[in-house]
Amino acid sequence: MNRVHQPAKDRARVLLLNAALGPLDYRIPEGMDARPGSIVMAPLGPRKLPGVVWEAESFPVDEIDAKKLRPLLELRDVPPLSAPLRRLIEWTARYYFAAPASVLRMVLSSGAAFADNRPIIEYRLNGNVPDRMTPQREQALEKLVDVQGTISELAFKADVSVAVIRGLEKAGALDRHEVSAFADIKPPDPDFAKVDLSDDQTKIGNVLMGAVRDAAFQPYLLDGVTGSGKTEVYFEAVAEALRQDKQTLVLLPEIALTEPFLDRFQARFGTEPVAWHSGLKQSDRKKNWRALADGDAKVVVGARSALFLPYKNLGLIIVDEAHEVSFKQEDGVRYHARDVAVMRGLHEKIPVVLASATPAIESRHQVEQGNYELLELPARFGAATLPEIEALDLTQDIPARGSWLAPTLVKALEENLDKGEQSLLFLNRRGFAPLTLCRTCGHRINCPNCTAWMVEHRLTKRLACHHCGHVMPQPEQCPECGDEDSLVACGPGVERICDEVKMLFPQARTAIVTSDTIWSPAKAGEFVAQMEAGAIDIVVGTQLVTKGYHFPNLTLVGVVDADIGLEGGDLRAAERSFQQIAQVAGRAGRAEKPGHVYVQTRMPGAPVIQALIKGDRDGFYNAETESRRAAAAPPFSRLAAIIVSSEDNSEAMETARLIGQTAPKAEGFAVYGPAPAPLAMLRGRHRHRLLIHAHRSIELQEIMREWLEKLEWPRAVRVGVDVDPYSFV
Ligand SMILES: Nc1ncnc2c1ncn2[C@@H]1O[C@H](COP(=O)(O)OP(=O)(O)OP(=O)(O)O)[C@@H](O)[C@H]1O
Numbered sequence: 168m169n170r171v172h173q174p175a176k177d178r179a180r181v182l183l184l185n186a187a188l189g190p191l192d193y194r195i196p197e198g199m200d201a202r203p204g205s206i207v208m209a210p211l212g213p214r215k216l217p218g219v220v221w222e223a224e225s226f227p228v229d230e231i232d233a234k235k236l237r238p239l240l241e242l243r244d245v246p247p248l249s250a251p252l253r254r255l256i257e258w259t260a261r262y263y264f265a266a267p268a269s270v271l272r273m274v275l276s277s278g279a280a281f282a283d284n285r286p287i288i289e290y291r292l293n294g295n296v297p298d299r300m301t302p303q304r305e306q307a308l309e310k311l312v313d314v315q316g317t318i319s320e321l322a323f324k325a326d327v328s329v330a331v332i333r334g335l336e337k338a339g340a341l342d343r344h345e346v347s348a349f350a351d352i353k354p355p356d357p358d359f360a361k362v363d364l365s366d367d368q369t370k371i372g373n374v375l376m377g378a379v380r381d382a383a384f385q386p387y388l389l390d391g392v393t394g395s396g397k398t399e400v401y402f403e404a405v406a407e408a409l410r411q412d413k414q415t416l417v418l419l420p421e422i423a424l425t426e427p428f429l430d431r432f433q434a435r436f437g438t439e440p441v442a443w444h445s446g447l448k449q450s451d452r453k454k455n456w457r458a459l460a461d462g463d464a465k466v467v468v469g470a471r472s473a474l475f476l477p478y479k480n481l482g483l484i485i486v487d488e489a490h491e492v493s494f495k496q497e498d499g500v501r502y503h504a505r506d507v508a509v510m511r512g513l514h515e516k517i518p519v520v521l522a523s524a525t526p527a528i529e530s531r532h533q534v535e536q537g538n539y540e541l542l543e544l545p546a547r548f549g550a551a552t553l554p555e556i557e558a559l560d561l562t563q564d565i566p567a568r569g570s571w572l573a574p575t576l577v578k579a580l581e582e583n584l585d586k587g588e589q590s591l592l593f594l595n596r597r598g599f600a601p602l603t604l605c606r607t608c609g610h611r612i613n614c615p616n617c618t619a620w621m622v623e624h625r626l627t628k629r630l631a632c633h634h635c636g637h638v639m640p641q642p643e644q645c646p647e648c649g650d651e652d653s654l655v656a657c658g659p660g661v662e663r664i665c666d667e668v669k670m671l672f673p674q675a676r677t678a679i680v681t682s683d684t685i686w687s688p689a690k691a692g693e694f695v696a697q698m699e700a701g702a703i704d705i706v707v708g709t710q711l712v713t714k715g716y717h718f719p720n721l722t723l724v725g726v727v728d729a730d731i732g733l734e735g736g737d738l739r740a741a742e743r744s745f746q747q748i749a750q751v752a753g754r755a756g757r758a759e760k761p762g763h764v765y766v767q768t769r770m771p772g773a774p775v776i777q778a779l780i781k782g783d784r785d786g787f788y789n790a791e792t793e794s795r796r797a798a799a800a801p802p803f804s805r806l807a808a809i810i811v812s813s814e815d816n817s818e819a820m821e822t823a824r825l826i827g828q829t830a831p832k833a834e835g836f837a838v839y840g841p842a843p844a845p846l847a848m849l850r851g852r853h854r855h856r857l858l859i860h861a862h863r864s865i866e867l868q869e870i871m872r873e874w875l876e877k878l879e880w881p882r883a884v885r886v887g888v889d890v891d892p893y894s895f896v
């Protein structure tokens with residue numbers, strides 16, 4: 168056997184959609200036009216697996232004899248993956264220590280690539296009631312009103328088994344509908360509803376339109392205060408891409424934001440863009456995938472997973488709310504969508520726009536380095552002004568016993584209510600209380616699988632672990648000492664704040680907005696409609712309400728606990744607190760009526776709080792950047808984490824120790840740990856961490872690859888690498 172780089176003409180190296188397998192060689196049968204990028208079906212043992220033909224030189228392997236090659240089974244009738252996309256997949260896999268097949272999975276994510284073009288069969292209720300009723304059937308009939316989907320989607324939506332849905336179909340309660348595999352897509356009209364831009368907006372719009380026409384790689388940081396019209400401005404670039412017949416990808420940090428975005432887009436371009444997120448039903452996933460691969464979908468808006476899709480001729484990428492940490496994926500391939508978006512721009516040779524009112528320190532640093540071009544919108548659009556921000560010192564302005572809102576904030580809420588204006592209370596904690604404690608023995612109710620407290624959710628009468636999803640009924644007695652009525656809820660979550668609001672203002676119409684209540688774009692749409700109709704007076708929400716929304720009648724914002732974010736003390740704690748509070752403050756007074764923001768804190772003198780109340784954004788950024796520079800922290804250095812986990816703690820510890828002991832020694836390369844992770848147990852696995860700190864000039868991945876490749880550990884141990892980590896637990 169020898170390593171050959173130039174394979175024979177009828178030989179194909181195929182990256183199969185299976186992370187455990189390396190690339191394999193196959194024979195290309197006579198007449199099959201398979202070349203790099205082609206999506207194929209290949210035999211593996213008795214099975215048939217999808218895969219993509221790749222340049223052999225990208226993945227050198229020991230070649231097997233031509234006579235032993237099995238032939239490819241089929242060439243799929245879908246456009247091949249482009250060379251720039253193949254290079255992006257390779258880059259992502261190398262940079263983030265992921266199997267190329269795992270990255271490829273995100274590209275082919277819908278199964279659409281392998282499905283034939285036959286119609287998709289969906290079902291919906293037809294009003295017939297089956298003769299025989301069961302509780303499950305009743306539940307399904309209740310929950311599936313106006314829902315259409317495949318059998319398994321209906322089962323999921325109705326929370327019953329597939330057999331129940333099949334039974335309903337047999338009993339004649341469901342009608343069958345054929346849905347075309349191809350979407351019927353109306354192209355957006357770039358000139359549908361043009362807006363008159365201000366002078367500042369026009370200047371930036373022109374820069375971006377020029378960039379789209381130039382069709383060259385250029386990242387932009389579109390830095391404009393909340394409500395300055397960043398969206399209007401980047402819509403100009405989208406319009407230009409449409410005129411050039413190029414595709415645009417708009418990435419949003421949260422699927423809940425897609426729904427309001429669709430409406431806004433429709434108002435500007437006359438039709439909705441194509442959406443991509445985990446909430447899509449199977450038939451829409453397939454259709455949308457196909458439409459963007461064929462180039463029919465001109466504008467795609469989605470969550471981070473939309474980044475890897477095989478667009479036919481991408482001309483522009485926009486990352487909105489680009490500072491958001493939710494662009495970092497924390498499981499599977501641990502990539503940062505903002506960084507990969509820029510890499511995609513580089514490979515596709517197109518402009519990339521990062522829009523934010525509170526840019527990441529990393530992005531500002533790139534501007535300083537001359538890598539990104541800065542475009543600034545310093546003022547709110549029109550007559551709107553930035554809200555007044557005031558700190559409420561909780562040690563002076565003390566909330567009543569058993570409550571969490573300072574008297575000054577309560578009074579402001581009351582006045583706002585009287586004026587008929589809307590208010591928003593922000594607390595980044597889901598549920599009722601973060602901890603349940605026994606007054607008798609001091610026992611704290613922990614998750615059995617994680618080093619974490621069980622969070623009380625009073626609305627669903629359960630305790631839930633926010634790390635693994637474990638739930639239990641609210642116990643009547645202490646699980647430790649057995650005492651009755653001794654359990655108390657400690658600390659507030661949004662539900663508890665909402666209870667307080669209802670006690671204070673029984674007449675107020677309230678809404679809780681968290682991922683528990685707004686779990687789909689449709690739910691977000693309902694919430695927006697209610698806000699716009701004035702059917703809600705006071706919203707209590709988590710970070711989900713801090714970004715993107717535009718409610719003209721929302722004039723008062725209260726930050727319930729500004730200190731929470733600073734507690735963890737990780738690298739980005741101050742930056743994140745600043746961003747969150749500035750963003751939530753940015754929801755207030757976005758139209759004619761001015762806004763007011765109260766920030767409850769025990770540390771009114773903290774630099775973050777001071778910068779917020781003085782509106783000294785640049786002061787905060789400069790100080791924070793300098794402290795990072797002084798500490799040689801990112802972006803002035805690089806970090807990578809190694810997370811070792813196993814159900815067996817001693818195995819995990821041994822492996823972590825082995826990794827630590829074999830750490831390479833190099834100038835500007837330091838390894839800290841191993842140490843038990845702060846989240847020492849997660850989903851029943853014991854976790855240990857190492858942190859690598861390196862000079863920017865160092866080939867971090869190369870050194871780590873060489874180091875880890877030589878080591879062996881028990882099969883049950885998982886070793887994950889997190890490059891440029893955002894989470895340190
Ligand atoms: N040139 C314009 N003409 C008319 N309306 C405008 C114009 N520019 C902005 N607006 C309006 O001002 C409001 C704020 O604009 P937009 O939502 O684009 O700001 P943003 O910078 O994206 O805000 P945020 O970062 O807070 O989400 C919107 O209602 C928008 O329609």
Ligand SMILES: [Zn+2]
Nearest residue numbers: 614617632635
């Ligand atoms: Zn748990």
